[in-house]
Amino acid sequence: MPCTPTCRKWTVFGFGTFFLVLGVFLVLCWNDVVQLIKNQELNLGNDDTTEYKFWEETPIPMYIEFYLYNWSNYQEVIDSNWTKKPSFYQMGPYTYTEKHIRKDVIFNDNHTLTFKTDRLWHYAPERSSGSLDDQITTVNPILLTVANMVKYKHPIVRIGVNFFLEEKRINLTVTQSAKEFIFEGYEDPMLTLLKKLHLKHIDIPFTKFGWFAARNGSIDYDGTFNMFDGTDDVRKLGRFSSWNYNKSTKYYPGYCGQVNGTSGELWYPVEDDSHVQIFSPDTCRRFNFSNAYSAQDFI
Numbered sequence: 238m239p240c241t242p243t244c245r246k247w248t249v250f251g252f253g254t255f256f257l258v259l260g261v262f263l264v265l266c267w268n269d270v271v272q273l274i275k276n277q278e279l280n281l282g283n284d285d286t287t288e289y290k291f292w293e294e295t296p297i298p299m300y301i302e303f304y305l306y307n308w309s310n311y312q313e314v315i316d317s318n319w320t321k322k323p324s325f326y327q328m329g330p331y332t333y334t335e336k337h338i339r340k341d342v343i344f345n346d347n348h349t350l351t352f353k354t355d356r357l358w359h360y361a362p363e364r365s366s367g368s369l370d371d372q373i374t375t376v377n378p379i380l381l382t383v384a385n386m387v388k389y390k391h392p393i394v395r396i397g398v399n400f401f402l403e404e405k406r407i408n409l410t411v412t413q414s415a416k417e418f419i420f421e422g423y424e425d426p427m428l429t430l431l432k433k434l435h436l437k438h439i440d441i442p443f444t445k446f447g448w449f450a451a452r453n454g455s456i457d458y459d460g461t462f463n464m465f466d467g468t469d470d471v472r473k474l475g476r477f478s479s480w481n482y483n484k485s486t487k488y489y490p491g492y493c494g495q496v497n498g499t500s501g502e503l504w505y506p507v508e509d510d511s512h513v514q515i516f517s518p519d520t521c522r523r524f525n526f527s528n529a530y531s532a533q534d535f536i
């Protein structure tokens with residue numbers, strides 16, 4: 238049945254009134270509505286909130302890019318008795334997608350969560366340059382680490398280490414494929430020996446060396462986090478309280494070693510957004526980033 242002019246008028250009037258009432262209601266109650274949604278959804282108090290679902294398994298695709306440096310004129314430098322300058326050629330990026338899944342989540346009574354993070358990486362060839370089989374020659378990272386460790390030790394220790402290096406014919410460089418340097422890892426005679434010695438203060442969490450070896454799919458590698466869930470104060474949402482049951486890391490003194498700030502994935506509604514605090518377990522420290530833009534610029 239076609240709508241008569243009167244019918245049309247009433248329809249328009251009806252809808253108009255409805256939206257007017259809704260509008261007035263929203264204007265008057267907007268703050269309360271936002272607060273209500275904020276309090277119900279913007280916290281990690283239980284596994285039903287929207288925030289929790291986003292946090293438990295990060296839905297945004299994340300990527301990590303690795304660049305490796307090939308010492309392209311190694312032989313020439315050695316042949317010239319170090320009169321030639323070493324030259325390094327940038328290889329990559331070797332790009333991987335990164336996925337974070339929270340595991341062993343415990344809801345504590347003190348408005349915090351205790352959890353671990355399972356991180357999974359998959360190679361993304363379409364975002365990479367070169368191939369994972371690229372052979373790369375680089376300064377032997379294990380050798381450098383050992384040299385750095387014994388730099389100020391007693392001469393007898395240094396002579397001993399030197400003897401070992403010559404005996405085992407440890408080379409200044411190592412050549413491996415990109416994938417071995419990144420995730421697969423390669424066996425290193427010095428690493429094997431260091432693990433066998435069981436030295437105090439040296440805890441090596443892998444048997445093969447690779448920058449990210451033994452990390453893919455490991456729930457324990459990143460440690461245990463304690464994080465505010467935002468139920469008592471939404472401004473605390475996502476902020477770490479401790480890492481491995483400690484409020485500081487032993488790797489950096491003072492401010493840098495304090496466990497504070499978010500993981501960078503979950504943000505509390507920042508009031509002063511000129512600086513943001515991030516705690517990065519990869520580097521065992523926190524960062525204070527300054528924001529070039531303020532939220533005002535986007536409104």
Ligand SMILES: *[C@@H]1O[C@H](CO)[C@@H](O)[C@H](O)[C@H]1NC(C)=O
Nearest residue numbers: 307308309310311312326374
């Ligand atoms: C990497 O360096 C090695 C020698 O150090 C050289 O033979 C090789 O051609 C280099 N590869 C690239 C892609 O530059």
Ligand SMILES: *[C@@H]1O[C@H](CO)[C@@H](O)[C@H](O)[C@H]1NC(C)=O
Nearest residue numbers: 314315316317318319320321
């Ligand atoms: C290499 O250089 C060092 C000092 O720069 C010198 O003592 C040494 O004799 C040189 N070795 C060769 C084989 O030329």
Ligand SMILES: *[C@@H]1O[C@H](CO)[C@@H](O)[C@H](O)[C@H]1NC(C)=O
Nearest residue numbers: 345346347349351463478479
């Ligand atoms: C909250 O309680 C848990 C479990 O008892 C504890 O590990 C954590 O350190 C506490 N966090 C704070 C901020 O007190």
Ligand SMILES: *[C@@H]1O[C@H](CO)[C@@H](O)[C@H](O)[C@H]1NC(C)=O
Nearest residue numbers: 333357358359360420453454
């Ligand atoms: C990481 O582990 C997942 C699941 O086991 C696997 O599918 C993926 O290929 C692994 N990634 C790398 C870079 O080895």
Ligand SMILES: *[C@@H]1O[C@H](CO)[C@@H](O)[C@H](O)[C@H]1NC(C)=O
Nearest residue numbers: 405406407408409411426427
């Ligand atoms: C060092 O390099 C030489 C020559 O390339 C090789 O024969 C030897 O096995 C290497 N040493 C180690 C420990 O890999």
Ligand SMILES: *[C@@H]1O[C@H](CO)[C@@H](O)[C@H](O)[C@H]1NC(C)=O
Nearest residue numbers: 481482483484485486487488
């Ligand atoms: C926390 O870390 C600091 C710095 O390394 C250390 O002195 C302290 O003993 C640690 N506390 C606990 C409870 O492990």
Ligand SMILES: *[C@@H]1O[C@H](CO)[C@@H](O)[C@H](O)[C@H]1NC(C)=O
Nearest residue numbers: 476484492495496497498514
């Ligand atoms: C952690 O950061 C918050 C907010 O920036 C601040 O209020 C708190 O004092 C900081 N805690 C430590 C131990 O630095």
Ligand SMILES: *[C@@H]1O[C@H](CO)[C@@H](O)[C@H](O)[C@H]1NC(C)=O
Nearest residue numbers: 492511512513514525526527
């Ligand atoms: C971060 O750095 C800025 C500038 O250096 C400083 O004003 C601010 O207080 C710092 N924030 C924290 C929490 O230390």
